[in-house]
Amino acid sequence: MPHRYDPRQAEERWTRWWEENRVFHARVDSDKPRFSMVIPPPNVTGVLHVGHALDQTLQDIFARWHRMQGKETLWLPGTDHAGIATQVRVEEELAKEGLSRHDLGREAFVERVWQWKHHYGGRILEQLKGLGASCDWERERFTMDEGCSRAVRHVFVHLYRKGLIYQGDYIVHWCPRCQTTLSDIEVEHEEEEGRLWTLRYPAAEGEGEIRVATTRPETMLGDTAVAVHPEDERYRAWIGRRVRLPLMDREIPVVADEAVDPAFGTGAVKVTPAHDPTDFEIGQRHNLPQIQVIGQDARMTAEAGRFQGLTREEARQAVLEALRAGGFLVGEEPLRHAPGRCYRCGTVVEPLVSRQWFVRMKPLAEPAIRAVEEGRVRFVPEHFTRMYLHWMRNVRDWCISRQLWWGHRIPVWTCQACGTQSASEEDLVRCPECGSERLEQDPDVLDTWFSSALWPFATLGWPDDTPDLRRFYPTDLLVTGYEIIFFWVARMIMMGIEFMGEPPFPTVLIHGIVRDSLGRKMSKSLGNGVDPMEVIAEYGADALRFSLVQGVGPGNDLRFRTDRVESARNFANKVWNASRFAILNLADADRAALEALAGSPDGLQAWKEREALTLADRWILSRYQWAASEVHRLLERFDPGEAAQVLYEFIWSDLCDAYIELVKPRLYQGGDDPESEAARQRRAAQATLFAVLDGSLRLLHPFMPYLTEEIWQRLPVHGPTLARAAWPRPQGLEDPEAEKQVGRVLEVIRAIRNLRAERGVEPSRRVTAVLRAEPALLEALQAMEREIRALARLERLELVAPGGAVPEREAAVTAVAGGVEIYLPLAGLVDLEKERARLEKELAAAREEAARARALLERPGFKEKAPAHVVQQQEARLAEAEAKEAKLLDQLAALERAGAGGNGAHGA
RNA sequence: GCGGGGUUAGCUCAGCUGGUCAGAGCGCCACCCUUACAAGGUGGAAGCCGCAGGUUCGAGUCCUGCACCCCGCACCA
Numbered sequence: 001m002p003h004r005y006d007p008r009q010a011e012e013r014w015t016r017w018w019e020e021n022r023v024f025h026a027r028v029d030s031d032k033p034r035f036s037m038v039i040p041p042p043n044v045t046g047v048l049h050v051g052h053a054l055d056q057t058l059q060d061i062f063a064r065w066h067r068m069q070g071k072e073t074l075w076l077p078g079t080d081h082a083g084i085a086t087q088v089r090v091e092e093e094l095a096k097e098g099l100s101r102h103d104l105g106r107e108a109f110v111e112r113v114w115q116w117k118h119h120y121g122g123r124i125l126e127q128l129k130g131l132g133a134s135c136d137w138e139r140e141r142f143t144m145d146e147g148c149s150r151a152v153r154h155v156f157v158h159l160y161r162k163g164l165i166y167q168g169d170y171i172v173h174w175c176p177r178c179q180t181t182l183s184d185i186e187v188e189h190e191e192e193e194g195r196l197w198t199l200r201y202p203a204a205e206g207e208g209e210i211r212v213a214t215t216r217p218e219t220m221l222g223d224t225a226v227a228v229h230p231e232d233e234r235y236r237a238w239i240g241r242r243v244r245l246p247l248m249d250r251e252i253p254v255v256a257d258e259a260v261d262p263a264f265g266t267g268a269v270k271v272t273p274a275h276d277p278t279d280f281e282i283g284q285r286h287n288l289p290q291i292q293v294i295g296q297d298a299r300m301t302a303e304a305g306r307f308q309g310l311t312r313e314e315a316r317q318a319v320l321e322a323l324r325a326g327g328f329l330v331g332e333e334p335l336r337h338a339p340g341r342c343y344r345c346g347t348v349v350e351p352l353v354s355r356q357w358f359v360r361m362k363p364l365a366e367p368a369i370r371a372v373e374e375g376r377v378r379f380v381p382e383h384f385t386r387m388y389l390h391w392m393r394n395v396r397d398w399c400i401s402r403q404l405w406w407g408h409r410i411p412v413w414t415c416q417a418c419g420t421q422s423a424s425e426e427d428l429v430r431c432p433e434c435g436s437e438r439l440e441q442d443p444d445v446l447d448t449w450f451s452s453a454l455w456p457f458a459t460l461g462w463p464d465d466t467p468d469l470r471r472f473y474p475t476d477l478l479v480t481g482y483e484i485i486f487f488w489v490a491r492m493i494m495m496g497i498e499f500m501g502e503p504p505f506p507t508v509l510i511h512g513i514v515r516d517s518l519g520r521k522m523s524k525s526l527g528n529g530v531d532p533m534e535v536i537a538e539y540g541a542d543a544l545r546f547s548l549v550q551g552v553g554p555g556n557d558l559r560f561r562t563d564r565v566e567s568a569r570n571f572a573n574k575v576w577n578a579s580r581f582a583i584l585n586l587a588d589a590d591r592a593a594l595e596a597l598a599g600s601p602d603g604l605q606a607w608k609e610r611e612a613l614t615l616a617d618r619w620i621l622s623r624y625q626w627a628a629s630e631v632h633r634l635l636e637r638f639d640p641g642e643a644a645q646v647l648y649e650f651i652w653s654d655l656c657d658a659y660i661e662l663v664k665p666r667l668y669q670g671g672d673d674p675e676s677e678a679a680r681q682r683r684a685a686q687a688t689l690f691a692v693l694d695g696s697l698r699l700l701h702p703f704m705p706y707l708t709e710e711i712w713q714r715l716p717v718h719g720p721t722l723a724r725a726a727w728p729r730p731q732g733l734e735d736p737e738a739e740k741q742v743g744r745v746l747e748v749i750r751a752i753r754n755l756r757a758e759r760g761v762e763p764s765r766r767v768t769a770v771l772r773a774e775p776a777l778l779e780a781l782q783a784m785e786r787e788i789r790a791l792a793r794l795e796r797l798e799l800v801a802p803g804g805a806v807p808e809r810e811a812a813v814t815a816v817a818g819g820v821e822i823y824l825p826l827a828g829l830v831d832l833e834k835e836r837a838r839l840e841k842e843l844a845a846a847r848e849e850a851a852r853a854r855a856l857l858e859r860p861g862f863k864e865k866a867p868a869h870v871v872q873q874q875e876a877r878l879a880e881a882e883a884k885e886a887k888l889l890d891q892l893a894a895l896e897r898a899g900a901g902g903n904g905a906h907g908a
Numbered sequence: 909g910c911g912g913g914g915u916u917a918g919c920u921c922a923g924c925u926g927g928u929c930a931g932a933g934c935g936c937c938a939c940c941c942u943u944a945c946a947a948g949g950u951g952g953a954a955g956c957c958g959c960a961g962g963u964u965c966g967a968g969u970c971c972u973g974c975a976c977c978c979c980g981c982a983c984c985a
Contacts, residue, residue, distance in 0.1 A: 003945065189984080196985080214985055227985090260985085269985040276985080337984050383912060387980065390911060394981075482980085517920085519978095550933080551921075556913080557979090559920060563934050570947045581944035637924075645922070645932070660944075668943090750951085757951040763940055793942080849928090856927085861965035870927050870966090877928070 001583060001714065005576035007540025010710040015129050023723050024067075024134040026074035028467045035066035036074040036472040038456050039135060040480045040488065041143065043082040044117060045089050048127035049522070050514045050560055051481065053532040054552065056133050057545040058511060059479045061640045063134050064702035066476075068727035074472050075134060076459055078141035079122055083448045084178050084344050087406040090116050106405050113406045127533060132541050132705045134723065139468075141459040143451040144408070151458035152408045152451050153425045155499065160412070160423040164360045165400075171273075171280035172399050174352040175342040176298035180403040181356055182342060183447060184396060185486050187349055189338035198266060198331030199323060201226060204242035204251045210235070211330060213265025215337055216275075217323065218315040221248055221304045222293035225271040227282055230256035232267055246328040247319065248305065255286045274353050290353055298350055312350070357401040357410060357444065364494040365392045368503075377493055377503045380638045381555040384482060384510045391486050398491075400447045407445030414440050453491035456504035478505045481513055482555065509638050512557035514548070519559055530560050542704035543569035549703060550648065552641040571648060572707050575700065578656045579711040582693045585667045586716050589686045594717040597691040599698060599726045604691050604733065612684035614666075615745075615783050618738035620659040623650060624692045625733035631699050632729075644703050651696055658746060662787045663689060690715070695728045741780040745788060747818035748781070752792040755813050755822070758838070759829045766795035770806050770823040773799075777819055809891075809898035816842070816887045819880065836895055843888045850881035 228235035273283025417436035496504035546568035627650035634643035
């Protein structure tokens with residue numbers, strides 16, 4: 001076994017082996033309890049970023065955990081067709097050939113996108129395999145595959161017939177670059193520096209003028225009114241009058257509307273119903289005409305008169321100039337505002353009036369709200385519930401039509417003969433009303449999220465009643481980031497209830513986003529993204545996974561730091577080397593004996609030489625038991641970050657730093673005679689080491705699958721794959737007495753090491769230690785004498801009962817730890833002054849400790865009201881501190897006598 | 909404006925149902941290539957747990973107020 005873990009070759013090998021052996025395949029016909037989960041489908045054009053890596057790692061931990069618990073585990077992978085992103089990608093490719101999609105025509109273009117998808121799409125899933133994701137790759141799905149497409153049509157037609165999908169002329173967000181509509185949540189607002197101009201609109205008749213403020217002067221060309229608040233005294237007289245719109249020479253009315261904020265700007269607002277959502281609504285209320293002055297290409301239309309053809313930006317300048325020239329521009333000031341931008345490309349969206357398809361949300365939202373209120377769907381951490389409910393209670397209708405070619409085409413046909421509009425699951429060739437074959441299908445496609453909303457059941461075969469669907473729906477857990485709670489989670493809940501009669505999952509585990517080391521969001525424009533594949537190449541997939549999980553607090557964002565990955569890599573190497581040590585020392589172990597110990601719930605209980613286990617063995621088994629139950633408990637609470645921390649600390653501190661060192665003397669001792677005491681002790685050590693290592697690898701496997709599988713396969717006894725080995729359950733190994741005693745022994749060892757370090761004793765120099773303690777403790781020290789000598793690097797260890805002789809004060813350095821008085825006779829190294837200083841410092845600490853416990857115990861009401869075990873605990877703490885204080889005082893007194901009688905340091 | 913989150917060691921963050929909880933990683937100091945591991949070992953320094961009150965026998969841990977930071981939603985003429 002090499003002395004360093006090499007992730008690369010292990011990862012390649014096991015990725016292949018797991019897949020070839022269908023280790024992650026979920027059988028629909030097994031009678032085991034099931035666990036099912038669907039992947040949040042990544043964008044088919046996408047490449048893995050570190051945010052996916054976190055999301056996938058969390059899911060994989062739960063999938064592997066349940067699989068090891070014997071559940072028939074389905075984790076279903078796939079991608080979504082990402083309408084805008086994919087179409088844009090292929091259009092860019094075409095552009096290099098000097099072509100546009102219109103040159104190809106719709107059919108050929110869509111064909112071309114499919115080709116692209118087959119070639120490049122889904123690379124992200126290959127990357128997921130490299131991360132160790134234990135998906136059932138045989139069940140990979142795509143939102144545009146045949147089954148999902150059928151589901152989409154079925155859903156559309158159902159909602160259409162139910163009156164929950166309607167078509168209407170509304171103002172919607174239009175992205176001039178992507179050339180499509182966007183839903184409300186696809187528009188992002190971020191504050192930036194803008195300007196607020198004040199314009200002067202003169203009265204059409206009579207005297208006066210009204211001043212309006214605007215951030216978009218170019219839209220004034222399409223103004224069809226000025227609005228003021230009905231209660232606003234300043235403008236009361238203006239209501240009903242008309243003003244003359246500059247540049248356009250058009251008379252427009254002044255109307256009163258509640259939507260106007262009298263405190264903002266001048267208190268009067270220009271109304272452009274065709275280019276502003278609020279103005280659109282004002283226009284509806286007052287029957288105002290809509291004049292579209294900006295087109296879908298973000299250039300001025302013919303309605304803009306002499307400004308026709310200019311871009312929005314050019315028009316703004318030109319309009320301002322013209323206004324200024326005409327004396328209509330009366331003010332300009334800076335203003336922070338947040339214009340809407342396309343979440344895909346960042347272009348400022350243009351609100352435009354057009355005919356679009358909408359989903360009526362209220363009827364769908366109500367049961368989805370109830371499901372969460374009644375706890376049938378639960379968010380973890382819980383506070384995301386409020387976010388969900390708040391949004392759902394105020395939800396607005398969802399614009400689902402997109403002016404793209406790549407996507408599910410809206411299954412609605414309009415008869416050119418009789419004008420009937422029909423929705424149909426099958427392609428319509430004949431008008432159901434008049435029988436005409438002159439039918440035209442709606443040109444738009446559906447929002448990608450419309451199909452994603454069906455993901456948990458469409459991927460299991462719905463609308464057919466399939467065995468998969470019956471077996472694996474509803475799923476058991478959804479893991480995703482908070483940024484898509486509205487986009488995806490809420491819509492899945494609505495659709496799941498509407499079409500399956502129950503929510504698609506009982507639990508939604510929400511995590512934060514991964515930021516860069518400075519806490520900034522990762523973005524292409526900043527160039528601060530981290531490529532997980534590069535991280536994997538350098539540190540290994542397990543290290544990346546572990547560093548992400550370790551850094552994750554419930555629902556919180558986390559910063560990606562290379563030093564954490566490095567630390568996780570070091571941990572992997574630590575596990576590797578500890579295992580290497582164990583495996584080397586298990587070479588001659590009795591396989592049959594180990595067999596009984598491997599992963600068996602009562603292996604150690606039933607082990608035939610159980611009585612040979614030492615205090616140290618019982619200690620590590622107890623610690624292991626604690627770690628195992630903690631990890632299990634924390635995973636049940638959906639807190640893998642804390643679980644990872646428990647494992648890290650148990651393996652590194654207890655197993656590696658303490659137990660392996662403690663066990664070395666026994667393992668290194670020879671013994672040709674298998675009946676000898678030495679041989680028995682050695683077998684006990686091997687058994688314990690094996691049982692704990694085997695169990696630890698199982699516990700660690702969901703977090704670091706490759707490393708653990710690679711090691712596990714090298715154990716003298718192992719199964720076909722750790723991925724399906726049994727998850728450790730309680731085995732009754734708790735041993736409080738052993739924990740306490742070994743805890744004290746370790747304290748003593750640390751104190752001796754401390755004394756050596758402070759006195760500058762070379763590590764290679766063997767010294768003698770004299771320990772004085774109560775009989776009960778003495779027994780433990782006696783039992784572990786060899787281990788103490790090894791770890792504290794002692795030549796000799798003398799154990800002395802209370803009152804027994806200890807070295808002369810001037811000839812030894814001393815300490816008190818774990819209830820034991822420690823004397824190190826260090827000829828020539830004793831400095832009485834330093835000794836005094838150190839002992840006094842310790843004494844102060846002990847006194848402080850005692851004082852704290854005493855204060856608590858003496859506090860009025862404490863003994864009466866605090867639970868008994870807490871009182872006992874504090875009493876024990878006080879007794880311990882007082883005992884230590886007494887011992888230190890003894891040592892100090894001895895020091896005084898020595899100091900008075902001698903001249904400090906001299907040989908013993 | 910409504911809602912949520914955060915403020916704990918130099919840095920990044922854990923601390924669940926209030927009672928050894930003052931922790932980890934990285935960094936820092938000293939010593940050590942001790943036969944699993946220098947991607948390591950041993951020892952060490954370092955924090956009045958944002959501020960002010962309150963509840964309680966007892967509060968980083970619960971409540972109230974305040975300050976600063978972050979994020980949703982709405983508004984953004």
